[in-house]
Amino acid sequence: MDSLSENLLGYSPIKLVDLFSGQQDEEDDLFAAAAKKKASKGELDPSELPIKILAEYAAEDADVTLQLYHKLIPELKKINVLSVMEDIESPLLPVLVAMENEGISLDQSVLDEVGKVLTEKIKTLSKVIEESAGRSFNLNSPKQLGEILFGEMKLVEKPKKTKTGQFKTDEQTLASLAPKHSIVTNILSYREASKLKSTYVDALPNHRAKHSGRVHTHLHQLVTSTGRLASSDPNLQNIPVRSEMGRELRRAFIPRGLDFTLMAADYSQVELRVMASLSGDPAMIKAFKNDLDIHTATAARVFGVKTDEVVPEMRRTAKMVNFGIIYGISAFGLSQRLGIPRGEASEIIKTYFEQYPAIHQFMLQTTESAREKGYTQTIAGRRRYFKDIKSGNASIRANAERAAINSPIQGTAADMIKLAMVKIHDLMQGRKSKMVLQVHDELLFDLHLDEQHELPPLILEAMEAAISLPNEVPIKIDLGFGDNWLQAH
DNA sequence: TCTCTGCTCAC
């Protein structure tokens, strides 16, 4: 089923023609024409929901879009999803339009600087790699690389293959081969530099708008199956931060003027808090109430040691398990990621469920309920349907079950930040500061210096209070300020 | 020009 109908409606799509038939006024004609155009270009199934077109149409004309939304409300009332629609998505639309129109400033000199380093690195590595390979080839082609490494150099006896029969050369595979030959490490470095240059350094400047000099991403309200936003052209929700070199790119995102600073406001461990709340697990809730480092607290429980005896390795493992749980863990998956035998991974998961029994219950109940009702829902009532939840194919069914576990967690976090955005947009009316970006659990602001004392506490309060989590699970926000996005963290 | 594949970036 279409992700949009899963999100907002939870029933078979309304047909455009049904919804607007017999209506004659101007907006509808305009709207129908836009929809027809999209349909004729093959961009849209004519039977898809009108809301999807509305969202795309929104960027072009917010006023018309809002009027059309109001016409949809009677339809939505029939299917009892009004709160998500009326309280979250509809008021969020103008907020997103405003954010897109504001955009975010880029410091080209930072991109040039990083680009220079990357170009040099790519040049040097290309040379070294081709020397190791004994011939020249296209380093950007996984196919050619696979033939070199496994067909010609024969680095391993039984190379892994992709589903199309090509040699596998992804990061995980190559990392395991690093001890075999220096070429492998060099290829990984090349890949990193090449990715950073093509996707960010080279692409971002092309997205600067002439009229503003800023970058205006598109924030898609209705494309994900869980209720999150998506960002494109450019995607500003995947700007690097994990690797040292990639992180430097965040210095290119700057305030819009001398009187401004950037402020980042992050929900701390929001998905784990949501899971603690939805499951009602006493131990995990207690950890959050005591403002403990959740991964350290988990490590102490799983490994049966005191908090101050938790070593980094234990915390790292616990962190993997915590995230794994949110994603619908398997012993195999955990063993792969931790590089440990499957039996050990299995033991860790077993202990985890003994320590957090309500979380285990939550997972069982969520999949059971998804089987019975066909859907799961978030705290705000946002639904997602799972057509494969009863599939006879165990693998397909397991996929649906993992998604069913994850959706109310990820989706509730999405409800929360979306509601916060609506409140914040309201309280910022008539002020100089602007909300410029959302990255799932983070909001980024151009904060005017005149407002740097009064505004942050109001934003903090709006984020904390957006949704009160059941079972008294506290919400925590981290604030950061700086002359660029990196510093603001 | 379009679509698919493989890969990698984020939360």
Added chain:
DNA sequence: CAAGTGAGCAGAGAC
């Protein structure tokens, strides 16, 4: 089989 949600790049091949 084997961890949830996205977007974008280059290569490869169809049209």
